Amino acid sequence: xxxxxxxxxxxxxxxxxxxxxxxxxxxxxxxxxxxxxxxxxxxxxxxxxxxxxxxxxxxxxxxxxxxxxxxxxxxxxxxxxxxxxxxxxxxxxxxxxxxxxxxxxxxxxxxxxxxxxxxxxxxxxxxxxxxxxxxxxxxxxxxxxxxxxxxxxxxxxxxxxxxxxxxxxxxxxxxxxxxxxxxxxxxxxxxxxxxxxxxxxxxxxxxxxxxxxxxxxxxxxxxxxxxxxxxxxxxxxxxxxxxxxxxxxxxxxx
Numbered sequence: 306x307x308x309x310x311x312x313x314x315x316x317x318x319x320x321x322x323x324x325x326x327x328x329x330x331x332x333x334x335x336x337x338x339x340x341x342x343x344x345x346x347x348x349x350x351x352x353x354x355x356x357x358x359x360x361x362x363x364x365x366x367x368x369x370x371x372x373x374x375x376x377x378x379x380x381x382x383x384x385x386x387x388x389x390x391x392x393x394x395x396x397x398x399x400x401x402x403x404x405x406x407x408x409x410x411x412x413x414x415x416x417x418x419x420x421x422x423x424x425x426x427x428x429x430x431x432x433x434x435x436x437x438x439x440x441x442x443x444x445x446x447x448x449x450x451x452x453x454x455x456x457x458x459x460x461x462x463x464x465x466x467x468x469x470x471x472x473x474x475x476x477x478x479x480x481x482x483x484x485x486x487x488x489x490x491x492x493x494x495x496x497x498x499x500x501x502x503x504x505x506x507x508x509x510x511x512x513x514x515x516x517x518x519x520x521x522x523x524x525x526x527x528x529x530x531x532x533x534x535x536x537x538x539x540x541x542x543x544x545x546x547x548x549x550x551x552x553x554x555x556x557x558x559x
Contacts (some may be wrong), residue, residue: 428455433469
């Protein structure tokens with residue numbers, strides 16, 4: 306009898322222990338499962354943040370490229386590809402003219418980008434006071450201007466001739482001979498000779514398809530003019546994206 310009770314007690318104790326062990330196991334399992342769930346949520350969050358970071362980095366890199374392109378475009382838009390100075394050396398009445406007509410002695414000098422003369426210049430005496438600078442201008446597509454770096458990254462200009470309101474254009478002073486590559490352009494850049502465009506200037510002007518194939522947006526003549534006054538110095542400029550300008554230089558200031 307006593308032995309049976311001890312066996313029953315032991316059985317009951319063992320059953321209780323097993324029950325406690327099972328309860329503890331379930332509790333531990335819940336903790337582990339909860340930890341795993343939290344770890345999974347954390348991993349997913351990290352992956353999401355990493356994806357956002359990668360996307361932001363890609364967007365930033367794209368913006369930096371856009372900024373660089375725009376900066377390059379702006380820089381080339383401000384570049385003067387051809388510059389020259391028209392200097393009034395003397396201005397006086399024409400001898401023997403009763404109507405007060407005048408003549409003007411001038412010097413036309415081509416300039417380097419830093420403003421230094423590229424040569425001694427051309428001197429001539431012209432009748433009248435209004436000077437015309439006739440030029441042939443080639444403008445390329447916007448894509449070339451934005452990219453820069455080649456001769457097609459800016460407008461090109463051939464200084465054709467200088468004349469006045471009292472002259473026929475064909476009687477004016479020849480500046481750049483037609484068909485000859487201007488001094489300022491020295492080479493053909495990326496393999497398409499500039500001289501081909503000069504020699505076939507009016508053919509390209511009258512053949513839109515050929516001009517477009519050469520990357521040309523516009524090709525035409527220009528002739529800005531200005532009134533010359535004694536001791537005047539006038540700057541002729543062609544910017545990368547635009548046409549020819551002719552303006553009086555300001556005197557040096559102390």
